[in-house]
Amino acid sequence: MLKVINLKKVFTNEKMFGKGKTEVIAVAGVSFEVKDGTIMAIVGESGSGKTTIARCLAGIEIPDEGEIIFNNEPLMFDTKEKRAAVQYVFQDTFGSLNPRMKIGDIIAEPIGFHFNKTGNELRLGVIACLESVGLKTEIENKYPHELSGGQRQRVVIARALAMRPSLLIADEPVSSLDVSVQAQILSLFQKLNKENKISIVFITHDLRLVKSLADDIIVLKDGKIEEQGSVENVFCKPKSAYTKLLLSSIPGNPQK
């Protein structure tokens, strides 16, 4: 469903007073494929290019080279339907929600715009979305700052689901959450994947989350793919030395 072929992105920093440029290669030729209804995990340390890939998939960054094919067409955001088909969940829940809007309005706005719903029909849509992520409907009259981090992340997911996407891109969606809330949000992702058949690209630096969640995995280092394959293969028989290092860094892992 999603195919990324030889994706490249270079950022150029101009030095002060025109004293030349420095180039940072964020993503250096990455290719992968996300199959229908599967969860793909992209794992790597800070600066490995995980977020740049997510931003390219979201159309926030324009890749310098390479192609992104979505449903057999180059990924474009020129129609409403195409924009709705790919949705995003980011790490910073505060930054993702408008602090001046009530939760109900935050979710209603895209539903009204994309599906031309108004009045009671719109409200029912909002309630259905809130319920699908396990939130109580009273929450619609609250503002983002009144909610806990886990609740805010659920609102962000509810808003993404309102678009009935076929692909969800989640960039470190649980990194800023408490351990017990992490588990709750991860099982929500799993439920969405199973019940709504949404494919998910899940970006994280925490390998522990990946084993139970994802089907396939990419290990990134310095913008290049170190290892890719099914989760089972990569975890049980890691080939690259870097993957082995990541695995041995997990706290409480007896493989040390």
Added chain:
Amino acid sequence: MSVIEIKALSVDYKLGQKQLLHALKSVNLAIGAGEALAIVGESGCGKSTLASSLVNLLALNSISSGTVLIDNKNILEMTNKELESVRGVKAGTIFQDPAASLNPVFSVKEQIEETIMAHLKIKDKSKLKEMAIKLLEETGIKEAQRVYESYPHQLSGGQQQRVMIAIALSCSPKILIADEPTTALDVTVQAQIIELLKRLKKERNLSLILITHDLHLALDLCKRVIVMYAGEIVEDTIMQNKEASAHPYTRALFEIIPDINENKREFAVIPGEVPDLKMVMNECYFKNRCHKVGEKCGKAHPEMVNGVRCFYPYTKERVKS
């Protein structure tokens, strides 16, 4: 002989006119010399309040009662002047975000030397430099000379945290308090910092207090684990694994972190949230989230018995030594 002794410590935070938030409820704890202890729990369970009360860094709206004894002196009754001889000298502290703990406009040199000058009253410049470089080298920084002259933004997250550890150890304290020291770091760097703490604890015979929400991480470094829930200690046990714990909350905390050696395709979840700390209830605070809940749980508040605050604990597997 315990280095820190906490007796009946309660901390409340004033919220507005009448409301009080009970962050710590009558905590008793003794920490021995050279002991590594982990404090574990979810957000809002009082871990950080407990750590800040050890060096009396509590917020201004707090009301504390009870005693925190370090070398038989009550920290909570000390004046700011007296506290100067405790903070940094007897107990060093490192926090979660090294970038926020370091002052961005001063170089590493100035920040390490300031601490040494203030506490140890050393003024000789070459002596100061020698001490600072030695500390940086001890924390595993390879280019100590370069880091010594750098500003915080020129360093990586791991290097910044090492500098923080160097500052915390600069006056050779016997106690090191580490409040989520690796949460802001990458996994591989996290493993390095944990190894570093392990080494320093051994070399300097430190009493180490590690605050974390990650039980597996806690067990990598510490044998004794204190589990906190809703401002109370619910379990205080020497443990190596899940089977050595007794409280249902401790077991649940073990289970919510996926084990990569198991082939499970689902996540264990603790339902619900930490209770409202404004209320004082005559029941078990974990009652509504517990899967071992029984009839006693709603009727009385459980007391600490054999290191566990629970009416229906699991039987601990014996610790193999």
